Amino acid sequence: MEKKLKQVDFAEKICPSIFASDFSIIKDEIKKIEDFGCKIIHLDVMDGNFVPNISFGPKITSDILNVTNLIADLHLMVSNPSFFIDKFLFDKIKYITFHLEALNSEEDIFNLINKIKKINRKVGISIKPKTDVSKIEKYLKELDLVLVMSVEPGFSGQKLIEDSLIKIDYLDIYRKKNDLRFLIQVDGGINFENAKSIIEKGADLIVIGSAFFK
Ligand code: DX5
Numbered sequence: 001m002e003k004k005l006k007q008v009d010f011a012e013k014i015c016p017s018i019f020a021s022d023f024s025i026i027k028d029e030i031k032k033i034e035d036f037g038c039k040i041i042h043l044d045v046m047d048g049n050f051v052p053n054i055s056f057g058p059k060i061t062s063d064i065l066n067v068t069n070l071i072a073d074l075h076l077m078v079s080n081p082s083f084f085i086d087k088f089l090f091d092k093i094k095y096i097t098f099h100l101e102a103l104n105s106e107e108d109i110f111n112l113i114n115k116i117k118k119i120n121r122k123v124g125i126s127i128k129p130k131t132d133v134s135k136i137e138k139y140l141k142e143l144d145l146v147l148v149m150s151v152e153p154g155f156s157g158q159k160l161i162e163d164s165l166i167k168i169d170y171l172d173i174y175r176k177k178n179d180l181r182f183l184i185q186v187d188g189g190i191n192f193e194n195a196k197s198i199i200e201k202g203a204d205l206i207v208i209g210s211a212f213f214k
C-alpha cells in the first residue's frame with residue numbers, strides 16, 4: 001500500500017511535455033499521460049526567435065485541452081511573452097511561465113508578473129542553464145513557480161546539464177529561509193533513471209518529454 005501511494009506521488013510530480021509526443025496520435029498520447037496518473041500537461045511554445053525552433057500555437061493547444069481534463073502549464077519560449085499570453089487564455093492553463101532572458105528590464109518583468117496575476121493564473125519564471133540563479137532573486141517573492149532549465153531550451157531529447165541542478169539547492173534553501181511558497185520545476189533531459197534524484201534535490205515538479213513518450 002505504502003509503495004502504491006509513493007508511485008501516485010511520483011506521477012503527480014511529472015509534467016509530460018506534449019511537444020515530445022507523436023502528434024499524429026495525439027489522443028492516445030494524452031491518454032498515456034492520464035493513465036500514468038499525471039495531473040499537469042506541459043505545453044512548450046516556441047517562436048523561432050527566442051529559441052531556434054517552432055512548436056505549436058493556440059489552435060493546437062485548444063484542440064489538445066478540449067480532449068482532456070488535465071490542467072496545463074504553459075512554458076513560453078518566446079521573445080514577446082506578453083503578446084503570446086493573450087493568445088493562450090484557456091481555462092485549463094493554470095500556470096504561465098516566461099523566460100527571464102526574454103525581457104530587458106526589471107520594470108517589464110514586474111509588469112508581466114502582474115499581468116499574469118490579473119488574469120488569475122499562477123506565474124512562473126524560467127531561467128536558461130547559463131543564467132545565474134541570483135538574477136531571479138528579486139522576483140521570487142511574487143512567484144508561484146520557478147522553472148530551472150536543465151538543457152538549452154528549444155529541443156526535446158537533449159542530455160541533461162548536471163551543473164544546472166545546483167540551482168535547485170539554492171532555490172530550495174532560499175525559499176525555506178524566506179518562508180516562500182514557489183514551486184521548483186525542472187525541465188530538460190530528465191528520464192525515469194534520473195528523475196528521483198532530481199526530486200530528492202528539492203524539485204516539486206519535473207518535465208519529461210522524450211523519455212515519457214518513447
Ligand atoms: C525544451 C522544452 C522541454 C522539452 C523536454 O526546450 O522546454 O520541455 O520538451 O524534453 P526532454 O525531456 O526530451 O528533454
Ligand code: ZN
Pocket residue numbers: 017042043044075187207
Ligand atoms: Zn518546457
